[in-house]
Amino acid sequence: MDTPLRIGIAGLGTVGTGTLRLLDRNRPLIAGRAGREIRVVAVAARDRGRDRGVDLSSLRWYDDLSLMARDPGIDVVCELIGGADGPALDLVRACLEAGKPVVTANKAMLAVHGAELAELAESRGTTLAYEAAVAGGIPVVKALREGLVGNRIRRVYGILNGTCNYILTQMRQSGRPFAEVLAEAQELGYAEADPSFDIDGIDAAHKLAILAALAFGGRPRFDAVHIEGIRHVAPVDIAFAEELGYRIKLLGVARMTAAGLEQRLHPCMVPGDAPIAQVEGVLNGVVAEGDFVGAVVCEGRGAGAEPTASAVVADLVDLARGCAPPVFGVPASRLEDHPVAPMSAHEGSYYIRLMVVDRPGVLAEIAAVLRDHEISIEALIQRARNPGQGVPIVLTSHETREAAMTAALARIATLPSVLEPPRMIRIERL
Amino acid sequence: MDTPLRIGIAGLGTVGTGTLRLLDRNRPLIAGRAGREIRVVAVAARDRGRDRGVDLSSLRWYDDLSLMARDPGIDVVCELIGGADGPALDLVRACLEAGKPVVTANKAMLAVHGAELAELAESRGTTLAYEAAVAGGIPVVKALREGLVGNRIRRVYGILNGTCNYILTQMRQSGRPFAEVLAEAQELGYAEADPSFDIDGIDAAHKLAILAALAFGGRPRFDAVHIEGIRHVAPVDIAFAEELGYRIKLLGVARMTAAGLEQRLHPCMVPGDAPIAQVEGVLNGVVAEGDFVGAVVCEGRGAGAEPTASAVVADLVDLARGCAPPVFGVPASRLEDHPVAPMSAHEGSYYIRLMVVDRPGVLAEIAAVLRDHEISIEALIQRARNPGQGVPIVLTSHETREAAMTAALARIATLPSVLEPPRMIRIERL
Numbered sequence: 001m002d003t004p005l006r007i008g009i010a011g012l013g014t015v016g017t018g019t020l021r022l023l024d025r026n027r028p029l030i031a032g033r034a035g036r037e038i039r040v041v042a043v044a045a046r047d048r049g050r051d052r053g054v055d056l057s058s059l060r061w062y063d064d065l066s067l068m069a070r071d072p073g074i075d076v077v078c079e080l081i082g083g084a085d086g087p088a089l090d091l092v093r094a095c096l097e098a099g100k101p102v103v104t105a106n107k108a109m110l111a112v113h114g115a116e117l118a119e120l121a122e123s124r125g126t127t128l129a130y131e132a133a134v135a136g137g138i139p140v141v142k143a144l145r146e147g148l149v150g151n152r153i154r155r156v157y158g159i160l161n162g163t164c165n166y167i168l169t170q171m172r173q174s175g176r177p178f179a180e181v182l183a184e185a186q187e188l189g190y191a192e193a194d195p196s197f198d199i200d201g202i203d204a205a206h207k208l209a210i211l212a213a214l215a216f217g218g219r220p221r222f223d224a225v226h227i228e229g230i231r232h233v234a235p236v237d238i239a240f241a242e243e244l245g246y247r248i249k250l251l252g253v254a255r256m257t258a259a260g261l262e263q264r265l266h267p268c269m270v271p272g273d274a275p276i277a278q279v280e281g282v283l284n285g286v287v288a289e290g291d292f293v294g295a296v297v298c299e300g301r302g303a304g305a306e307p308t309a310s311a312v313v314a315d316l317v318d319l320a321r322g323c324a325p326p327v328f329g330v331p332a333s334r335l336e337d338h339p340v341a342p343m344s345a346h347e348g349s350y351y352i353r354l355m356v357v358d359r360p361g362v363l364a365e366i367a368a369v370l371r372d373h374e375i376s377i378e379a380l381i382q383r384a385r386n387p388g389q390g391v392p393i394v395l396t397s398h399e400t401r402e403a404a405m406t407a408a409l410a411r412i413a414t415l416p417s418v419l420e421p422p423r424m425i426r427i428e429r430l
Numbered sequence: 431m432d433t434p435l436r437i438g439i440a441g442l443g444t445v446g447t448g449t450l451r452l453l454d455r456n457r458p459l460i461a462g463r464a465g466r467e468i469r470v471v472a473v474a475a476r477d478r479g480r481d482r483g484v485d486l487s488s489l490r491w492y493d494d495l496s497l498m499a500r501d502p503g504i505d506v507v508c509e510l511i512g513g514a515d516g517p518a519l520d521l522v523r524a525c526l527e528a529g530k531p532v533v534t535a536n537k538a539m540l541a542v543h544g545a546e547l548a549e550l551a552e553s554r555g556t557t558l559a560y561e562a563a564v565a566g567g568i569p570v571v572k573a574l575r576e577g578l579v580g581n582r583i584r585r586v587y588g589i590l591n592g593t594c595n596y597i598l599t600q601m602r603q604s605g606r607p608f609a610e611v612l613a614e615a616q617e618l619g620y621a622e623a624d625p626s627f628d629i630d631g632i633d634a635a636h637k638l639a640i641l642a643a644l645a646f647g648g649r650p651r652f653d654a655v656h657i658e659g660i661r662h663v664a665p666v667d668i669a670f671a672e673e674l675g676y677r678i679k680l681l682g683v684a685r686m687t688a689a690g691l692e693q694r695l696h697p698c699m700v701p702g703d704a705p706i707a708q709v710e711g712v713l714n715g716v717v718a719e720g721d722f723v724g725a726v727v728c729e730g731r732g733a734g735a736e737p738t739a740s741a742v743v744a745d746l747v748d749l750a751r752g753c754a755p756p757v758f759g760v761p762a763s764r765l766e767d768h769p770v771a772p773m774s775a776h777e778g779s780y781y782i783r784l785m786v787v788d789r790p791g792v793l794a795e796i797a798a799v800l801r802d803h804e805i806s807i808e809a810l811i812q813r814a815r816n817p818g819q820g821v822p823i824v825l826t827s828h829e830t831r832e833a834a835m836t837a838a839l840a841r842i843a844t845l846p847s848v849l850e851p852p853r854m855i856r857i858e859r860l
Contacts, residue, residue: 018722022580022722023580025721026580026581026582026721026722029582030579030580032647032760032761032764033579033647033756033759033760034579035756035761131577137578137720137722137723137724137726138726139572139573139576139577139578139726142569142572142573142576142577143569143572143573143577146569146572146744146747146748146753147561147569147572147573147741147744148567148569148740148744149460149463149464149743149744149747150452150453150456150460150739150740150742150743150744150746150747151456151740152456152459217462217463275708275729278705278708290567290740291455291456292448292452292456292567292736292737292739292740292743293566293567293730293731293736293737293740293741294567294730294731294736294737295730295731296567296568296569296728296729296730297727297728297729297730298726298727298728298729299705299726299727299728299729300723300724300725300726300727301723301724301725306722306723306724307722307723307724309580309722310578310580310581310720310722310723311577311723312580313579313580313722314576314577314578314579314580316580317576317579317580318576318753321753321755321756322752322753323576323748323751323752323753323755325751325753326463326465326751329463330462330463331462331465334462
C-alpha cells in the first residue's frame, strides 16, 4: 500500500462534518479500495470552539485558509465552505496556483467561475473535482464525463433541487397551495428559513450550468440560464396537469439547438409515466440522452450530509488512484463558448390556463389569437360552470416558438373577457 | 495531443461492429474528450468475407488471435467474441500475459474466470475493463467501483436482462401467457431462437455475479448464484401481484447476510411504486444501496449494439486518459472468498398460490401448517367461486426463513385438498 493521501478540509458545516464521519467510519474499506489510506490531517472553519460532534483534536487547525493552501503536508484540499466568491474562491485559487488538487461541493463557484478554475488547474498540472456539486450522492458528473463519454449528448435534464421537488410532490399529493406546503417544509427542515435560493431556482440553475458544460464541452455559463422558480405553481395547474397526463416538476434542461445552447430551469409538465415524473419527494434525478446509449436515468438523494459526503469521498478516491480526467470532460483550453439560445427561440409545447368570463364567443376570440400567431391547439378543457362569471379555460399547444406564444399571450391578456393574466407552463416532450 | 491509442477489435458481431461505428461516427468528439485519438488498427473475426456494413480495408486482419495479442502495434485489445471459455478466454489471457490491457463485454467469462483474470492483469501491471458486461450502456460498473466507492454497500439489485423484462412487461400489460409472449418476442427479435440463456436467468446471473464482486469486494462466483428463470411465471400470479400492490420482475439480488453472501436471481414481487418496478420493457435498471448515499437507481438500455458500444468506448477513454482502477474495485490479491449463504438461510417474505378444493376447513388446515412452521400470514385472498371444485388461495407471509417456507410448502403439497403443487414467488422489500 502506498503512502496516505493527506487531506485538508475547509468548511465544517453539514458536508464537511459528514465527510469527516464517512472517512472515519469506512476507513479500512476506503483504504482497501483506494489502494492507500485517505487521512484527514488538517481542518479549517470559522469557529474553532463549536462542537460539531466529531473529534478534531488530532488535526491541524487553520484560521488562515491561505496557509492551508500552501501547506506541503496536505495533498488535497476539500473546499466545503460554499459561496460563488469570497473565501471559497480565494482558497480554491490559492490551492490550484500551488498545484494542489481541490475537491469541492461548491456548485455556485463552478457555475460562475468554473472555466477560469479549470484553466488554472490544468495550467498548474493539477485538477478540480466536484462530483458533490451536482445531485449529491448520484454519480452524475462521472456518468457524463466518463460513463457516456463516447456519446454526443442530445439533451440533459433533471430534477436538481430536492426542496422544490418535495414541495411540488406534497402539493400534488395533498392539493394544498404553495405557501402552506413551503411553511410545512420549513418546519420539517426540508426548506431553509430564507428559501429563495431553492424555490426561485438559483441552486438548481447552478447545477444545470455544470451539467451543460459537461454534456456539451462548453464553459459553464450560469448567467445564460433562463430561470423561473416554483412560487407561481398553483394547485389548479397541478390538478389540470394530472388530468392531461402530466406531472409538474422543476426541471433543468440543457440542449443544443440551431439557435445555440439552450439552458433553462423552470416548472415543466412532463408525461406522468416518464421515469423523471416518478422521481418524487426530496429525491433528485438526472437523464442524459446520448446518440448511442439512448436515455440513461439516474436517481437518488441529491442533498444532505451523507450523500454529499459520499460524492466528496468518490473524488478523493479517484485522486488516490491517480485518476484525474479533464475538469469539464475536455481540456479547459478547448471548452467552447457556445452561442446562447434566447428563450424567444425556444421551440416546444405549452400549457396555458386562462380565467375568462363564461359567455359564448370567448373561446372563438382566444382561438383566433392563437391562429393569428400560427399556434395550433392540441387539447382543450373548458368547463362552463359559472354563466357570466369567471371560469378557467385550459389548453395545450402543439410545438411552437416561444416568441409566438409570448406574443399571443400578451394579446390574449388584453381581451376584455380574460379576467387574469394568463398562466403558462412549458411542456417537455420526453 | 498525445499519440493515438491503437485498438485491436476481436469479434465483429453486433457489439464489435457497433464499436467500430461509434468510434468512426464520433471520432473528433471522442479524441477531444480522451485527449488523444482512439484509432482501430486491427480486427479479428471468424469469417473475413462477410459484409458487416463497416469498412475494414485499412485495418490489419488477424486470423490468429494469439498474434493479435502479441502485436506491439496494438495498445488495447477489445475482446468482443463472447463465451466463458474458448477463444475469448485464450485471447484475454494472452493479452494480459503480454501486459496488454483488455476491454471486454464478456459477462460469462468475468463471472466464471474474473478473479483469475484480475490477478493476472494486476501481476502484469495491466488491467481488464468491462463496463459493457453489465447492463449495457448504463455506467453501473463505474458507479459501483468509483462513484459509490466510499460506501459500504448493503444490497445491490437489478433488472439485468431486457428479454425477460420485455416478456414480463408484455404479460402484465396483455394478460397473455408466457409461451405466447415469448413466441412474439422471438418474432420481433427481442428473444433468441434458443431463448434459454435469457429466460432461464443464466445471462442475468452472470451480470449479478459481477455486480456482487464489485459491491462486496469478493471473487466473482457465478457458481454460487441461485438461479430461477421466468418460465413458470403465470398470468394469474401477475394479476394477483397487481392486486396486492406488487409487480413481478426477474431480479438479481446480492446482499451480505449473517450467513454469508447471498446471490440470487429469480422472479420477485417488488412494490409497484418502487423505482425498479417502473423499469419496463427491454430496459435494465440497477439499484445500489450504500450506507451513506442511500439508494442510487440507474436505468437505461441494457443490450444492443449501440448502448454496448457506448460502454466499450467509455472503457477505452478511461485507458486513453490513464485511468485504470482495480478490476473489481480492490486489488485482486485482496478479493475475498465470501462464505456462500445457502438459499435455505434466506430471510424474506413470500407470495404463495395454492389451488385447493373449495370447501370449509381447507384454509384452517393450511393456516395450521404455516403456524407449525412459525410462518405468519400478512395478507390472504380467497375467492370461493366453485363449491367442491378447485379455487385459488393466495397469501403473502411476513418475513420468514426460506427453510421454514420450503418445509411448510412440502407439507401443504401433501394435503388432500390441495390440488396442484404450490407456487411460490419471493417478495423483495425495497
